[in-house]
Amino acid sequence: MTIDTPIPGPVRDLVGYNGNPPKVTWPGNARIAISLVVNYEEGSELAIGDGDPRTERGYHEAPYYPWPAGERDLASESMYEYGSRAGFWRLMDIFDELEVKSTFYACAVALERNRDAAREIRARGHDVISHGYRWEDVTLLTREEERDHIAKAIASIEETTGERPVGWYCRYGPSVNTRELVVEEGGFTYDCDAYNDDLPYWTTVHGKKHLVIPYDIVANDGGFAAGLVGPPREFEEHLRYDFDRLYKEGETYPKMMSIGLHMRLVGHPARAQALANFIAYAKSFPGVWFARRGEIAQHWYENHA
Numbered sequence: 001m002t003i004d005t006p007i008p009g010p011v012r013d014l015v016g017y018n019g020n021p022p023k024v025t026w027p028g029n030a031r032i033a034i035s036l037v038v039n040y041e042e043g044s045e046l047a048i049g050d051g052d053p054r055t056e057r058g059y060h061e062a063p064y065y066p067w068p069a070g071e072r073d074l075a076s077e078s079m080y081e082y083g084s085r086a087g088f089w090r091l092m093d094i095f096d097e098l099e100v101k102s103t104f105y106a107c108a109v110a111l112e113r114n115r116d117a118a119r120e121i122r123a124r125g126h127d128v129i130s131h132g133y134r135w136e137d138v139t140l141l142t143r144e145e146e147r148d149h150i151a152k153a154i155a156s157i158e159e160t161t162g163e164r165p166v167g168w169y170c171r172y173g174p175s176v177n178t179r180e181l182v183v184e185e186g187g188f189t190y191d192c193d194a195y196n197d198d199l200p201y202w203t204t205v206h207g208k209k210h211l212v213i214p215y216d217i218v219a220n221d222g223g224f225a226a227g228l229v230g231p232p233r234e235f236e237e238h239l240r241y242d243f244d245r246l247y248k249e250g251e252t253y254p255k256m257m258s259i260g261l262h263m264r265l266v267g268h269p270a271r272a273q274a275l276a277n278f279i280a281y282a283k284s285f286p287g288v289w290f291a292r293r294g295e296i297a298q299h300w301y302e303n304h305a
């Protein structure tokens with residue numbers, strides 16, 4: 001079947017490396033690159049106090065139930081606040097204890113509302129990419145509105161962290177315009193708006209090569225909020241199984257493992273302990289590279305351009 005009428009957005013690629021991935025030589029000949037990703041969203045989600053018609057009521061601890069239109073949901077607000085107040089610091093301490101660096105997917109407005117956290121992320125050696133101006137659905141924006149939000153996000157994150165972000169990742173899904181806008185802006189070296197591979201890859205935008213570092217929605221603590229993951233040990237087990245498989249494959253073809261984290265979800269003590277257990281497990285093997293996404297991008301530019 002062919003579709004003759006061009007539709008907006010990237011052309012789908014269902015083949016990719018076609019079973020022949022590049023033989024990657026990660027730094028130190030590592031068999032696996034593990035990218036810990038902390039989504040910093042708390043404070044930028046939909047809120048009545050920010051002029052939104054409703055409070056964000058998804059992706060936290062409470063199951064969905066109806067709520068009167070236009071009314072603040074203080075419990076939901078509070079469940080989000082746990083992330084930036086408590087979960088953030090717990091995760092930062094775990095990363096320090098286990099000597100690993102992570103990447104923060106940061107919503108600009110969220111960092112504006114916790115400036116000490118923004119400074120601390122950089123001070124402790126983690127990197128920051130833009131997760132949007134707010135934690136928002138960009139498919140609801142016009143192309144020009146989205147361009148404006150990208151510009152505002154860059155300026156804000158540069159101000160709160162002291163460095164402009166060079167990577168981009170939308171909330172959940174990009175619009176058909178996002179990748180073009182990110183490339184047109186000129187200062188981004190990669191985006192993470194894809195879930196379709198275990199390795200970075202090049203794509204073409206406006207005739208130019210553009211790097212995509214795919215993210216993972218499966219090895220992701222979002223499963224706790226969606227009710228897909230129960231006790232913390234299930235999360236730990238999932239991460240171990242991912243690691244075991246990729247580490248075995250990495251004997252010949254090293255891959256990348258992305259782990260998606262949210263401060264209001266995995267930042268709770270029992271779940272944070274499960275994450276710490278996994279990190280310690282992975283670190284007990286030789287040839288494991290805990291990499292920031294900026295380092296993975298740099299490696300790809302230098303070795304796979």
Ligand SMILES: [Zn+2]
Nearest residue numbers: 039041171172
């Ligand atoms: Zn996110």
